[in-house]
Amino acid sequence: MTTVTGPNPRRRALLTGAFALGAATVLPVGLAGRARAAVDAPVIADCAVWGARPPGGPLTVLPTPPVKIIVHHTATPNVTDHTREQAFRLARSMQNWAMEGRSWTDTGQHFSISRGAYVVEGRHGSLAELRRGTRTVESAHCTGQNAVAIGIENEGTYTSVDPRDAQYAALVDLCAHICHRYGLRAYQIYGHRDFNATDCPGDRLYALLPRLRRDVAARIGGDPTAPLWPVLRAGGAGDAAGTGGAAGTGGAAGTGDAGATGDQVRALQHLLVARGAALTADGSFGPATEKAVRDFQGLVHATADGLAGNQTWHQLVAPVRRDASGEAVRAVQVLLGARGVPTTVDGVFDAGTQTAVTAFQTAAGLPADGVVDARTFGRLLG
Numbered sequence: 001m002t003t004v005t006g007p008n009p010r011r012r013a014l015l016t017g018a019f020a021l022g023a024a025t026v027l028p029v030g031l032a033g034r035a036r037a038a039v040d041a042p043v044i045a046d047c048a049v050w051g052a053r054p055p056g057g058p059l060t061v062l063p064t065p066p067v068k069i070i071v072h073h074t075a076t077p078n079v080t081d082h083t084r085e086q087a088f089r090l091a092r093s094m095q096n097w098a099m100e101g102r103s104w105t106d107t108g109q110h111f112s113i114s115r116g117a118y119v120v121e122g123r124h125g126s127l128a129e130l131r132r133g134t135r136t137v138e139s140a141h142c143t144g145q146n147a148v149a150i151g152i153e154n155e156g157t158y159t160s161v162d163p164r165d166a167q168y169a170a171l172v173d174l175c176a177h178i179c180h181r182y183g184l185r186a187y188q189i190y191g192h193r194d195f196n197a198t199d200c201p202g203d204r205l206y207a208l209l210p211r212l213r214r215d216v217a218a219r220i221g222g223d224p225t226a227p228l229w230p231v232l233r234a235g236g237a238g239d240a241a242g243t244g245g246a247a248g249t250g251g252a253a254g255t256g257d258a259g260a261t262g263d264q265v266r267a268l269q270h271l272l273v274a275r276g277a278a279l280t281a282d283g284s285f286g287p288a289t290e291k292a293v294r295d296f297q298g299l300v301h302a303t304a305d306g307l308a309g310n311q312t313w314h315q316l317v318a319p320v321r322r323d324a325s326g327e328a329v330r331a332v333q334v335l336l337g338a339r340g341v342p343t344t345v346d347g348v349f350d351a352g353t354q355t356a357v358t359a360f361q362t363a364a365g366l367p368a369d370g371v372v373d374a375r376t377f378g379r380l381l382g
Contacts, residue, residue, distance in 0.1 A: 082116030
């Protein structure tokens with residue numbers, strides 16, 4: 001990757017605006033019923049402290065909390081200046097690039113961590129909403145996720161070297177605090193390449209994400225195991241894939257045989273229909289389904305390989321819970337039936353569907369909260 005003096009435009013070119021496909025269908029997971037250990041708040045310099053420019057226009061504050069954290073690197077030099085002043089210079093540089101180079105309203109990310117382990121607020125209002133713990137500032141750090149995910153930039157380029165120990169420790173502190181404030185679980189921490197066709201956050205930082213989840217779970221409790229997704233394809237069998245492998249499919253081949261027909265494909269088709277595809281959910285991964293997958297991948301700037309793998313599932317799946325309705329609910333109901341939990345496939349998440357979800361979660365060793373988030377979806381698909 002070419003070293004640049006400001007935020008890398010080759011990576012940032014993916015992030016045109018604050019695109020969040022299907023965000024209107026996302027329902028908040030909620031904070032009630034989640035036992036959360038006390039987590040100390042890190043020192044975060046707000047926009048006024050580091051000298052931010054005013055936003056170029058109104059920013060959108062969404063009434064729902066985020067459902068995940070996405071980790072990035074800035075793809076800037078691995079500087080040896082670890083001072084607070086350098087952290088502030090970086091923040092100003094990133095904001096100037098976003099507003100002048102991309103014509104964005106403000107900088108794209110919610111928070112940044114410098115090489116010197118200083119944490120700064122990015123987009124205006126992010127810190128205030130984090131303290132509130134119930135709302136999200138719409139951002140511009142990851143196409144398809146800007147209304148549902150907190151974005152954290154880490155100063156440096158981590159394709160062949162690891163972040164500094166102090167910087168990594170600050171990332172753990174910040175992620176644990178965000179999870180605590182918003183009621184997120186440690187497995188809801190991802191890398192940028194889990195969603196978009198990009199090298200970000202670099203091979204070495206991406207490889208640290210399982211450790212990051214474990215370290216955050218040690219602070220807040222819970223199982224840090226990330227979702228595991230099948231890889232579905234036209235005309236042949238698929239493989240199990242997890243968060244942590246190739247960008248497009250999202251994982252090395254596993255032991256599962258996803259196949260090109262059946263309830264996994266039918267669930268995929270329902271989710272694609274929910275995002276506007278003209279498909280019949282017939283359970284067959286034929287040319288029409290492959291085209292719908294490619295079209296969707298292009299829309300969300302995922303790797304357009306026609307395979308339903310890591311990036312595709314992460315972009316398609318949003319939390320589904322009681323009182324929701326539509327194609328995503330049908331996908332859940334199809335998968336529950338395939339797992340031996342009798343459920344009417346009517347697209348209505350009523351008390352019966354909630355009971356079925358809770359029963360499946362209990363049997364699978366998942367938190368039995370009745371909410372079908374990414375990890376429950378992954379287990380249903382498995």
